[in-house]
Amino acid sequence: MKIVSRMIFAQIMKNSLFVLLTLVALFAFFDLIGQSGNIGTSYSMGQAFLLTALILPTRCYEVLPIAVMLGSIFTLSRLASTSQFTVLRVSGIGPWRFCGMLLMPGIVLVICAYLLGNLVAPPAQRLAKEFKLDISGSAFTGKELDSGIWVRDVQRNEAGEPKKISFVNVQ
Numbered sequence: 220m221k222i223v224s225r226m227i228f229a230q231i232m233k234n235s236l237f238v239l240l241t242l243v244a245l246f247a248f249f250d251l252i253g254q255s256g257n258i259g260t261s262y263s264m265g266q267a268f269l270l271t272a273l274i275l276p277t278r279c280y281e282v283l284p285i286a287v288m289l290g291s292i293f294t295l296s297r298l299a300s301t302s303q304f305t306v307l308r309v310s311g312i313g314p315w316r317f318c319g320m321l322l323m324p325g326i327v328l329v330i331c332a333y334l335l336g337n338l339v340a341p342p343a344q345r346l347a348k349e350f351k352l353d354i355s356g357s358a359f360t361g362k363e364l365d366s367g368i369w370v371r372d373v374q375r376n377e378a379g380e381p382k383k384i385s386f387v388n389v390q
Contacts, residue, residue: 223307224320227294231324235290242282247271250278262354270354273347276340283332291321 254267262270298304307317352371374383 220312220316223312224323227298227320228324228327230294230297231287231291231321232327233290234293235287235324235328238289238293239279239283239286242286243275243278246278246282247275250274266350266354270347270351273343273350276335276343280332280336280340283328283335287325287328291324 250271251267254270258264258267295304298307312320368389370387370389372385372387373381374385376382
């Protein structure tokens, strides 16, 4: 049973990772295309790549559930198409035991999604916003959020360089 559990775990993880990388690459390409109007006027191509790279953890977090679902479906359909699923059922693995085997990669991927969504994506998203404000030279960013409007206040020295940057939340 341990061998079968490890095989299913490895196949689901491998296929989910492949789907995740494919979807993230597709969304990164779309993000880069979306910035094409600003390349050359507001910022360079290298800055556009850096901005897209800073958005990638958020994209991974958004796409991870879909990637896990598609990777799991692909894995289970391959087991069914090669009759391995039938052999497992005939060998004595019941539906509840098979659900237990599927639960392990699910728990690992939920923990990965939690860590990605709470530890990696928010700082990267904040850095992306700050970087975009720095390269655009804008001192104001207003988003209608539940928490109000966030305004960026830039105090400059005599040479025109930013001396102090602070963010103010206006309710």
